[in-house]
Amino acid sequence: MATLLSGIRHFPGYLDRPAQENLVELIRRIVIEAPLYVPVMPGTGKPMSVRMTNCGSLGWVTDKERGYRYQSTHPATGRAWPDIPAELMELWQKLAGYSKPPEACLVNFYSDDAKMGLHQDKDETEFSAPVLSISLGNSCLFRVGGLDRKDPTGSFKLQSGDIVLLGGEGRLAYHGVDRIYPGTSTLLKNGGRINLTLRRVNS
Known part of the structure; x- marks a missing residue:
């Protein structure tokens, strides 16, 4: 496996079963207010294999015409995103090591045949803040590399309750x-699998 870059941390089994069940219930409430939708790739309009929604003051979205970006409203309903639950804010405070709170929590739902190609999380303006990723549900094979797409990559399994920083x-x-x-x-x-990704967007 490729050596993980400094600052990438894996917390296996960080959330016990009751904590996982509580988060799933919170996500269900968020999805009622901000329904899951199928995002599409910029330019081509090709649908992604995941469904997504957000909570927080900002949400990450993508469409054919305007591409990757953050905005304050759901693209389908036009309503503001729900607030980030206190339980997720607490995880950020414990693990992120960053003074300001997250502004966005991207909720990705993976069906059992979904995947996500190699990418960087770089649509934010604040890169000194980490990205905190929480896994719920079925395990996945997570691939991580370097700062260039051509750098060597390695893979490891993420199980329900795991967190990656x-x-x-x-x-x-x-x-x-x-x-x-x-x-x-x-x-x-x-x-399926739910992945929650907490992000600070602005400095």
């Missing part, structure tokens, strides 16, 4: 999800 030198590391492992968790009744 991308900070420091590793804040802009290329990363992605190669596959989901069906049947590896009973957390979500219908299978």
